[in-house]
Amino acid sequence: MSGLYVPLAGPDGTRTDHAENVLAPNPSEMTLEGTNTWVIGTTDVVVVDPGPDDEAHLRRVAEHVGRRRVTAILLTHGHHDHSGGAKRFAELVGAPVRALDPRHRLGDEGLSDGDVIEVGGLELRVYGTPGHSFDSLCFWLPADRAMLTGDTVLGRGTTVIAHDGNLADYLRTLDLLRATAEELEAETLLPGHGPALADPVFALDGYIVHRRERLDQIRAARASGARTPREIVEIVYADVDTALWPAAEMSVRAQVDYLDRL
Numbered sequence: 001m002s003g004l005y006v007p008l009a010g011p012d013g014t015r016t017d018h019a020e021n022v023l024a025p026n027p028s029e030m031t032l033e034g035t036n037t038w039v040i041g042t043t044d045v046v047v048v049d050p051g052p053d054d055e056a057h058l059r060r061v062a063e064h065v066g067r068r069r070v071t072a073i074l075l076t077h078g079h080h081d082h083s084g085g086a087k088r089f090a091e092l093v094g095a096p097v098r099a100l101d102p103r104h105r106l107g108d109e110g111l112s113d114g115d116v117i118e119v120g121g122l123e124l125r126v127y128g129t130p131g132h133s134f135d136s137l138c139f140w141l142p143a144d145r146a147m148l149t150g151d152t153v154l155g156r157g158t159t160v161i162a163h164d165g166n167l168a169d170y171l172r173t174l175d176l177l178r179a180t181a182e183e184l185e186a187e188t189l190l191p192g193h194g195p196a197l198a199d200p201v202f203a204l205d206g207y208i209v210h211r212r213e214r215l216d217q218i219r220a221a222r223a224s225g226a227r228t229p230r231e232i233v234e235i236v237y238a239d240v241d242t243a244l245w246p247a248a249e250m251s252v253r254a255q256v257d258y259l260d261r262l
């Protein structure tokens with residue numbers, strides 16, 4: 001560990017048998033304690049989401065990897081808090097960056113639904129999970145019965161639908177993840193922010209119910225006369241810290257679009 005780095009409280013160091021989190025120091029309302037950078041493997045490793053372009057963090061991840069070889073850097077999606085440090089980290093460890101969006105790749109290989117990444121005898125299976133963003137992916141680590149969920153499912157609170165996301169896709173993704181978690185007997189969700197979740201089907205059910213309730217609340221707010229996303233936020237998110245209202249407004253916009261297209 002770097003002498004300069006002060007470990008933060010929260011999910012730093014969270015681990016399963018073959019995955020360990022090195023928490024990035026970028027806490028905020030949107031990123032919770034910060035971005036979770038997952039190091040996966042034993043002799044060889046892959047690093048999922050190097051996080052923001054923060055030299056101290058990237059060096060700490062490299063130190064954590066130690067003498068092991070990084071065979072690839074994988075991105076759950078291209079949002080800056082996950083991908084901003086990818087190029088610099090690639091330089092530090094000499095590994096390619098694989099992502100669904102070609103703009104975020106470094107090297108020849110992409111990443112998409114159905115891909116199987118092999119690393120030192122372990123497998124990571126890639127699931128296309130659009131919704132939070134158009135390019136969101138989840139990674140299933142069968143050895144640990146763990147699903148890495150990026151921003152599709154967070155360790156606490158709920159995910160927003162970003163400007164490059166889509167709620168209809170997101171609802172389909174939640175159903176797919178729930179069915180997959182049940183079928184694969186998943187034991188853990190390893191999110192892009194916040195703590196690991198121990199009961200994947202329960203967590204996903206919570207997300208699905210929450211989404212339905214929010215949509216019902218938005219229908220009701222509109223029925224009572226709210227027109228703009230801001231007016232809807234003032235009603236539906238009245239009990240939520242106003243610091244979160246800009247994010248809520250983005251989410252409301254996505255939900256209004258969705259309802260208007262039904």
Ligand SMILES: [Zn+2]
Nearest residue numbers: 077079133151
């Ligand atoms: Zn994101």
